[in-house]
Amino acid sequence: MEILKSPKEAVNFRNNLKGSVGFVPTMGALHExxxxxxxxxxxxxxxxxxxxxVNPTQFLPGEDFNKYPRRLEADFEICKRAGVDAVFTPNPENMYTDDEILIKAPKIKGYILEGFFRPGHFDGVLQVVNKLFNIIRPTRAYFGKKDAQQLYLIKQMVKNFFFNIEIVEGETVREKDGLALSSRNIYLSDEERKRALSISKALKRAAKLSTKTDDIETIKKEMLDILEVDELQYIAFVDRDFNYIQKIQPGNTIVLIAAYVGTTRLIDNIYI
Structure with missing residues (x-):
């Protein structure tokens, strides 16, 4: 397995590859x-x-950029065992300049939900993914559905910028008790982790209720009764194109939650 530390090394490695290239962009601290x-x-x-x-441009001032978990050697071992051909580990200095040409998230769907509570976050996400796509030139790129709004916006960028890349969606992976896997879960105390389970429980309840009623307010009320979080930022019901909806649309609805448990911000969703 090759370790590529600069964009130039990655471009040279990519130029020598034959066949299709699958690309998985991450911020490390790899989990299941x-x-x-x-x-x-x-x-x-x-x-x-x-x-x-760990891309600095997608972190807002006061967020956890400096303490975000970094386990590079462990991540290398995980990748090696999984049969990865190369790991690209650039640093901010060789990915960014002082006076960058910027990419902006769309004015509406880039500034609702996550974009509202983390203004500018998606600008940074799209900026770095654009760079990574140009460096790696993948055939297919893989993103998890847990970051549903991010996934939607990356698919929009691929369409708007005419990238010849297939975006492949991966299902949210959960612990046996239902907690969605996240690198930030390590911040949770034992007590907080128990309360964090109420997020996935509320989403499961929404999915179950959606088979009996399409009334969003009824479903939302039951979700609120289940949640045990310290600060709820949103419960949202959108279609697959991230338009707010008034009633459940079976097969075309995403229910999303963002909340703080202790000082840890967690997001989760369910597709129904």
């Missing part, structure tokens, strides 16, 4: 959710490249 994407990429492509880069 990432591994499921890597395995999918391995099954569907001749070559697999994983990037590990």
């Amino acid at each position: 959710g990432h591994l499921s994407l890597i395995k999918k990429a391995r099954e569907e492509n001749d070559n697999v490249i994983v990037s590990i880069f």
